Amino acid sequence: MADEAQCIACGHCVAVCPHGALRVTGVAIEDCPEIKKDLVLSRDQAGQFLRSRRSVRCFKDKAMDRGILKQLIETARYAPTASNAQNLQWTVIEGRDRLEPLSLETVNWMNRVIDAHPDAPAAACFRPIVDRWATGYDGILRTARTLVVPPAPQESANGLVDLGIALAYLELAALPLGVGTCWAGLLRGAMPATPGLVASMGLPEGHTWFYPMMIGYPRFKYHRLPERKAPVIHWK
Structure with missing residues (x-):
């Protein structure tokens, strides 16, 4: 014992x-x-389930059901945390009226990067996104109407790892409920360089964050599993 x-x-x-x-x-x-x-789950069932996860970038114009979202967060709380601290919180930002200003601030940051480093690889990546924004297309948060950000206490040495695992749990739990997710990488890039952007998101004080995640109902349904590169394994 x-x-x-x-x-x-x-x-x-x-x-x-x-x-x-x-x-x-x-x-x-x-x-x-x-x-x-x-x-x-059997081995085959687990394999198909995990391979069915997709980054959804086209969402229906439909508000995310709070009951379903709460259910997903309830499942994500079972993700492992260092020392079993279980000290994550969840911030949910709802509505295009709240998300579009975040996209705008991200575009402003991208423009600053382009102006300061016009020949950098990031500038080449950002230009088409900024150009499409000018036409009315949001390439930052796409058509999502809900954003999820799980902050962790700043004093938590493994908080960023805990957050990443919790978000992975959440997006996998979303699959059987017909809910899609996508890690908001461009917004994530703007957040460290734009204090006002982070403040506008209303995240808890004294907490750090790792990645915001878009969540909503997918506009399209996938019928095949994507293939990936073969793993590179170093046996020692």
Whole structure:
């Protein structure tokens, strides 16, 4: 039997004891559902499920259901955190009237980069996005109507890793519910260089963030699984 300190730290023993005799301080055994064998994915099912994740950039003009979004965040809270801290918070920004100003500030940042470093690779990447913005197309947050940002306490040494894992859990949990996601990389690039942009998002004070994520209902449905490059493995 593992000692009590181990059980309190990670909750591992309560999950593996075949008799359910061990307890974790602060967690009622009744709140720990048993694993249902009929719900365990086969290897092929797990493979298809994971390969079905896509970056969705075209969303329906439909508000994200708060009940479904709350359900996804509830699932994402089971993502592992360093020392089992479970100290993430979730900021949800809703509505095109809130998202379009974020896209505009990102475009302004891109213009500053282009002006300051016209020959840089980033400038070449940004120019077509800025040009399309001038025509009314939002290439930053696309047609998303909801943005999710999970901040972590600044003092958390592994907060950025915890956030990334939680977002990965959320986007995978979204698949069976017909919800699509996309990591908002351009907005992420603008945030460190634009303090006013971060302030306008209303993130909790004393917290850090890693990546905002667009979320909504996909406009298109995919029928095939994309192929990827073969892995490069270094056996030692």
